[in-house]
Amino acid sequence: MSPGFNISEPFEQILKRLDALKKNPELFSEIANIFEQIKQIEKYTNTAINTLQNYYLQFTKQVDILSSLIDFQTRINNAVSHNEIVNQIFSFLKENIPFQNVFLYLKLNETDHQYEILADDEKKKDEFLAFLTKTNLEGVTETLNSRELGVLIGDVKEDIIENVSWNVLKARSVILFPIRMKGKLIGFGLLIGKENAFQLNHLSFINLVSGFISQTIFHYSYFSRLKQRLFKQFKIKKDFEEQGYARYLEKGPMFIFTLDHNGVVVHMNSQAIKKINNEEDLIGKKFLGFIQKDHRKALQNILNQMREGDVRFYKTPVVLTPENESILELYFTKMQLQNNFIMTIIFGVDVTQDYYRNEHRGRNEALDEITRFSQIIISYWDNLLKELTPKISLFKESLTQNEATQREFQMFERSMRQTSRLVKSFLEFDANENEPLIEININDIAKEKLNELKRKSPKNIEVQYSLDPGIPSMLSYPGKIRKLLDIFSQNSIEAIEDRGYVRISTQVVNVKEDSVLKPNLFFLHKGKYIEIIFEDNGIGIDTRVLSQIFKPFFSTKIRNDGIGLGLFVAYNIVKDLEGEIFVKSKQNEVTKFFVYIPCKGDLEMQEILPGMAEAIKEKSPTILVVDDEFNIRSMLKEVFEMNGYFVFTAANGKEGIDIFKKHLDQIDLIILDMVMPVMDGKSAFFEIKKLNKNQKIIIISGYAKKEDLREILDKGALAFMSKPFQIESIVEKVGEYLNVN
Numbered sequence: 001m002s003p004g005f006n007i008s009e010p011f012e013q014i015l016k017r018l019d020a021l022k023k024n025p026e027l028f029s030e031i032a033n034i035f036e037q038i039k040q041i042e043k044y045t046n047t048a049i050n051t052l053q054n055y056y057l058q059f060t061k062q063v064d065i066l067s068s069l070i071d072f073q074t075r076i077n078n079a080v081s082h083n084e085i086v087n088q089i090f091s092f093l094k095e096n097i098p099f100q101n102v103f104l105y106l107k108l109n110e111t112d113h114q115y116e117i118l119a120d121d122e123k124k125k126d127e128f129l130a131f132l133t134k135t136n137l138e139g140v141t142e143t144l145n146s147r148e149l150g151v152l153i154g155d156v157k158e159d160i161i162e163n164v165s166w167n168v169l170k171a172r173s174v175i176l177f178p179i180r181m182k183g184k185l186i187g188f189g190l191l192i193g194k195e196n197a198f199q200l201n202h203l204s205f206i207n208l209v210s211g212f213i214s215q216t217i218f219h220y221s222y223f224s225r226l227k228q229r230l231f232k233q234f235k236i237k238k239d240f241e242e243q244g245y246a247r248y249l250e251k252g253p254m255f256i257f258t259l260d261h262n263g264v265v266v267h268m269n270s271q272a273i274k275k276i277n278n279e280e281d282l283i284g285k286k287f288l289g290f291i292q293k294d295h296r297k298a299l300q301n302i303l304n305q306m307r308e309g310d311v312r313f314y315k316t317p318v319v320l321t322p323e324n325e326s327i328l329e330l331y332f333t334k335m336q337l338q339n340n341f342i343m344t345i346i347f348g349v350d351v352t353q354d355y356y357r358n359e360h361r362g363r364n365e366a367l368d369e370i371t372r373f374s375q376i377i378i379s380y381w382d383n384l385l386k387e388l389t390p391k392i393s394l395f396k397e398s399l400t401q402n403e404a405t406q407r408e409f410q411m412f413e414r415s416m417r418q419t420s421r422l423v424k425s426f427l428e429f430d431a432n433e434n435e436p437l438i439e440i441n442i443n444d445i446a447k448e449k450l451n452e453l454k455r456k457s458p459k460n461i462e463v464q465y466s467l468d469p470g471i472p473s474m475l476s477y478p479g480k481i482r483k484l485l486d487i488f489s490q491n492s493i494e495a496i497e498d499r500g501y502v503r504i505s506t507q508v509v510n511v512k513e514d515s516v517l518k519p520n521l522f523f524l525h526k527g528k529y530i531e532i533i534f535e536d537n538g539i540g541i542d543t544r545v546l547s548q549i550f551k552p553f554f555s556t557k558i559r560n561d562g563i564g565l566g567l568f569v570a571y572n573i574v575k576d577l578e579g580e581i582f583v584k585s586k587q588n589e590v591t592k593f594f595v596y597i598p599c600k601g602d603l604e605m606q607e608i609l610p611g612m613a614e615a616i617k618e619k620s621p622t623i624l625v626v627d628d629e630f631n632i633r634s635m636l637k638e639v640f641e642m643n644g645y646f647v648f649t650a651a652n653g654k655e656g657i658d659i660f661k662k663h664l665d666q667i668d669l670i671i672l673d674m675v676m677p678v679m680d681g682k683s684a685f686f687e688i689k690k691l692n693k694n695q696k697i698i699i700i701s702g703y704a705k706k707e708d709l710r711e712i713l714d715k716g717a718l719a720f721m722s723k724p725f726q727i728e729s730i731v732e733k734v735g736e737y738l739n740v741n
Contacts, residue, residue: 068096069209069335076216089213090120097175097202099191103128104217106179106187115187118217128190130168139163140176144185148307150177150210152203173197177206181218182313182331189213211309211333215347254347255328259287261342263303272348287346292317299330303344306334315351327355353523356516360523360580363547368575441473442481442530442597446504449485453502461496464503471506471530474599480573487566488534488593495538495591505533508599522582522594529579529596540587549583621738622646622666626656626684627673627700632723636671639727640734653679657687664691668738671730674701674708682708689716696737700725 072092076085090102104118105128117132119125143151143161153159153174156166166174173193179186191198191206255272257265263286288296295316302312312332328348335343446467453463485504492502509517509529516523541549550571570593574581577597585591623645627633630651637647648663650656653676660667670688674681681699688695699712702723709720718737721730 068092069212072209073212085216086118089216092209093191093206094120096205097191097198098193098196099175099198100194101127101169101192103190103192104179104187105132105190106217127169131166136164140188141185144176144178144188148178149207149309150175150203152198152200154197170194175203175206177210179210179214179217180309180311181214182311186214186218207309208335211311212335212345214309214311215331215333215345254349257287257346257348259344259346263287263300263344302332306332306344308334310334315355326350327352352521353514353516356521356523357514364575437475437477439473440476440478440481441471442476442532443467443469443471443506445478445481446485446506446532449482449489450504453489457493457502460499461493462499462501464501466503466505468507470508472508472599474530474597476577476597476600480577484532484570484573484595485534487570491566492534492536492538492591495536495540497539500537501535503533503535505531505535507531509596520582520584520594522580522596524580524596528599530599532595532597534593534595535590537590540589540591541583541585542587543585546583546585550581620644620646621668622648622663623734624648624650624656624659624663624667624670626650626653626670626676626681628652628676629673632673635727636730639731643731643735645734652676653681653684653687656684657691660688660691667695669696669698669734671698671700671734674699682712685712685715685717698730698733698737700730 072088075088075092086104093099093102101124102120103124105115106118107115117125117128119128139161143164151161153161153166153176156171156174161176169190169192171192171194173196175191175193175198177189177191179188189206189210191202253271254269256269257272258267260266265283265285265287268283288299291299295314299314299316302314306312310333314330314332315327316330317327327350329351331347333345333347335345446465450463450465453461457463489502496502507530509524509531511517511524511526511529513526514524549567551568571581574595574597578600579595579597581596582594583592584594621644623640625633625636625640625647626649627636628651633649633651637649640647648659648667650659653672655678656670656672657679660670672681672685672688676684681701685697685699688697693716697717699709699717699720700723701709701720713720719733721733
């Protein structure tokens with residue numbers, strides 16, 4: 001409909017033709033009423049047309065603003081230098097706000113003394129530097145930290161910010177706006193008006209674009225500093241080649257998603273498209289649909305609470321394709337145009353590798369700490385039981401033959417025996433400490449276990465296998481490998497309630513660099529590994545306890561007859577082999593244990609096991625540690641091997657003598673505990689002296705009798721160290737007697 005069209009004209013023509021009907025007053029009066037109604041229709045119609053025209057003009061204006069922003073972003077993207085980026089920002093502001101000067105102040109780190117000033121006129125920098133007094137900076141920072149958006153000062157003489165003086169800038173009007181990143185104030189911008197006062201629409205525009213300007217300025221400053229650091233660190237002689245900003249945003253490491261006001265993806269950069277392989281898989285769908293369910297509510301809250309110019313951060317798992325789960329660090333910013341056009345820009349950085357590396361390291365450190373703590377607690381229990389057990393028996397014999405009392409003591413003794421078995425199981429979980437390092441092929445050990453499973457497994461369990469014929473031979477400990485397979489076999493058989501299968505697989509895995517293996521998301525360091533997978537389709541493991549299964553005394557068995565050491569032992573065996581262990585499980589479907597053992601040849605094993613291989617090759621000093629406390633025995637073994645010694649260990653005097661007889665010419669020094677089962681330290685000392693009267697022996701104990709110690713020291717023991725002792729002290733003492741620095 002044309003704006004100049006008058007809807008009353010045809011009606012006026014009709015009225016003229018009806019003029020002749022005036023002789024009939026009643027009919028004429030009715031027609032006059034109709035004419036008045038038509039006049040009202042004309043009035044309402046014109047009002048509606050004017051309203052539509054206003055909406056159209058407002059819509060056009062909003063489109064112009066959006067087009068302006070898109071054009072500005074395109075200019076930024078096509079900039080080929082950092083200076084050009086800054087100039088484009090200043091030009092964009094100049095096109096929309098009538099200012100005389102603009103200054104940007106940047107300080108990326110609060111503790112950093114370095115800051116940067118950007119100005120549209122380099123000659124005016126001195127004015128701004130003079131403005132940046134300590135008092136002015138504190139006043140500006142305090143003002144911006146107390147609000148999210150910018151500040152309009154229409155007249156600097158009347159509108160005052162506490163502790164801020166504008167005199168040196170010779171300004172009439174000022175717009176002050178924040179530059180933020182990750183919610184932190186990293187700087188501010190200052191528009192100076194010397195001729196006319198700024199208006200509210202100018203402030204609204206600044207608030208609209210400040211988020212994008214902050215993002216752009218941050219990247220400008222960050223990469224500029226990075227560039228300077230590279231120049232300084234590597235002393236690059238040739239100029240660093242500038243890379244187009246557009247190419248960086250489009251094909252760089254960041255994933256960029258643009259969402260509409262409903263959270264639907266309307267655009268992605270090339271890197272994001274490449275990540276999901278198919279643009280149609282994401283365009284037109286809600287972004288939250290690709291976020292794991294337990295993170296969606298938190299992300300939705302962020303999107304709901306964001307205002308224009310805000311920048312928010314969130315780290316979340318993102319499933320961009322069924323086979324591709326990644327951990328992304330997401331940075332959100334929102335742009336709102338006249339309340340009708342809302343865009344959310346999401347910048348994503350893939351941190352999958354760092355996330356799983358840290359998760360894996362944290363798991364191992366926690367398990368190792370739990371293991372050490374458990375060993376200490378159990379050793380205390382062991383010592384307590386050794387004291388209590390004989391005394392309880394003596395006390396029982398001294399009691400009257402009262403049946404009720406005797407029955408109570410029998411129950412007490414039974415509990416003591418059960419506790420002793422548990423303690424012994426824990427302390428001897430790695431009983432074969434002196435197993436020799438020999439050349440093995442893991443497939444041969446796997447075949448032994450498969451044959452055993454076929455013979456001994458119930459008929460309802462099918463035994464399957466897939467062994468890689470290319471598995472190479474390697475130096476390792478066959479007993480540890482067998483024990484590992486025994487633990488997994490027992491777990492699998494107990495997990496299968498009806499018909500099922502057990503499957504062992506092996507293959508060689510080459511990891512070219514520290515990375516996360518997909519699709520299972522296991523973090524492995526660079527190297528060549530033999531992968532062992534033990535799989536069953538039993539009841540599975542609840543995902544809520546999956547992270548707990550390698551802890552000591554944790555058990556998933558329904559009956560409380562297991563002590564929960566199987567997988568704890570498996571974890572420690574794999575750690576002893578310098579490997580890694582992981583588990584994946586779906587309840588009532590499948591459980592898989594993945595073990596990765598470094599595929600080491602003779603020379604490589606010497607690199608990682610200097611205390612073992614080099615001792616044989618170069619005759620490193622050899623020590624025998626005889627102590628019934630596992631945690632002390634294993635700790636001394638580890639410490640001395642780290643210091644270049646070769647170490648044998650024994651759990652009592654008899655074992656120590658047996659090892660000494662086999663390696664009589666090799667053992668240079670013995671560390672001997674006094675109080676031990678089977679054969680105590682005093683008896684072992686005199687047996688060893690019979691075999692070699694010059695043998696060097698250091699005594700350690702916490703409970704030895706003084707007369708026994710005095711006798712042993714008189715008979716040739718080098719020294720006595722009371723438990724607990726400092727690690728440095730015993731290492732220094734051994735080095736002193738063996739002339740080792």
